[in-house]
Amino acid sequence: MGPRMPKLVLLFEGRVLKETAVSHTAAVTIGRLPDNTIVIDNPAVSSHHLRIAREGPQFVVEDLGSTNGTFVNGDKVAKRPLRHGDTILVGKHKIFFDRMGEAEFESPDLPGREMPDFGGTVILDSDQQQRLLAAAQARIQARTAAHQVAVAAPAEAPAAPAAPPPPPAIGRLHVLRGRSDLSEYRLDHSTASIGSDRAALVRLHGWFKPKLAVEIARMGESYVATPVAGKTLVNGQRLQSRRGLVDGDVLQISGVELEFRLSA
Numbered sequence: 001m002g003p004r005m006p007k008l009v010l011l012f013e014g015r016v017l018k019e020t021a022v023s024h025t026a027a028v029t030i031g032r033l034p035d036n037t038i039v040i041d042n043p044a045v046s047s048h049h050l051r052i053a054r055e056g057p058q059f060v061v062e063d064l065g066s067t068n069g070t071f072v073n074g075d076k077v078a079k080r081p082l083r084h085g086d087t088i089l090v091g092k093h094k095i096f097f098d099r100m101g102e103a104e105f106e107s108p109d110l111p112g113r114e115m116p117d118f119g120g121t122v123i124l125d126s127d128q129q130q131r132l133l134a135a136a137q138a139r140i141q142a143r144t145a146a147h148q149v150a151v152a153a154p155a156e157a158p159a160a161p162a163a164p165p166p167p168p169a170i171g172r173l174h175v176l177r178g179r180s181d182l183s184e185y186r187l188d189h190s191t192a193s194i195g196s197d198r199a200a201l202v203r204l205h206g207w208f209k210p211k212l213a214v215e216i217a218r219m220g221e222s223y224v225a226t227p228v229a230g231k232t233l234v235n236g237q238r239l240q241s242r243r244g245l246v247d248g249d250v251l252q253i254s255g256v257e258l259e260f261r262l263s264a
Contacts, residue, residue, distance in 0.1 A: 007098050011095070029064075031050075045066075176258065180256055196210065210228070
């Protein structure tokens with residue numbers, strides 16, 4: 001299976017209503033009218049509330065002059081780039097932006113080709129072309145000189161094989177207090193949820209527990225917690241928007257107390 005496209009997860013009161021893939025070419029519109037890509041039939045949502053579209057290496061959310069506004073991680077925005085794990089509030093609905101596993105989920109500053117490519121849509125003037133060509137030729141000449149020196153030098157004994165890189169750190173949730181199915185949960189997927197839903201990694205038991213209380217997104221060796229429904233505390237403070245987790249953080253969710261641990 002190849003890398004998947006980014007997606008939008010629509011939630012209401014902690015319940016997942018819909019998942020929509022985001023194309024790299026077509027914008028996604030969200031609003032009350034049926035001509036939107038994602039239709040939210042709610043009086044708090046405008047006819048055409050917001051749009052999400054690809055702009056260069058990133059995706060951008062833009063409010064379309066809605067009556068009640070568009071909020072990203074609790075902040076009201078007019079137009080803003082989206083990051084993996086961001087939560088968009090539209091009326092009483094929440095939209096989770098999931099970009100983990102996307103084929104082009106990379107930094108725009110990665111080094112390019114050895115020689116500049118003048119065949120695309122970016123047009124450079126002659127001075128820019130000459131500077132780029134000169135820089136590329138200088139790199140090639142430096143590499144050629146280094147290779148000649150290496151060939152002329154006497155052969156040396158082969159170096160010892162490099163030590164393998166350390167395994168990546170994996171997050172875990174250790175149960176300190178409260179009712180749970182396990183004593184510890186391993187966070188080795190791109191996203192993990194905490195709630196009463198059967199699909200949640202950490203199941204909350206009892207009456208009136210939110211279906212989805214917290215979403216935890218993994219980005220390499222970093223973990224970000226995003227509140228969805230109910231009341232969540234991190235180290236005794238109310239979790240109101242997305243927050244990076246560090247080793248030793250304690251989460252309190254509907255009577256369950258979890259300690260976040262990060263280790264290889």
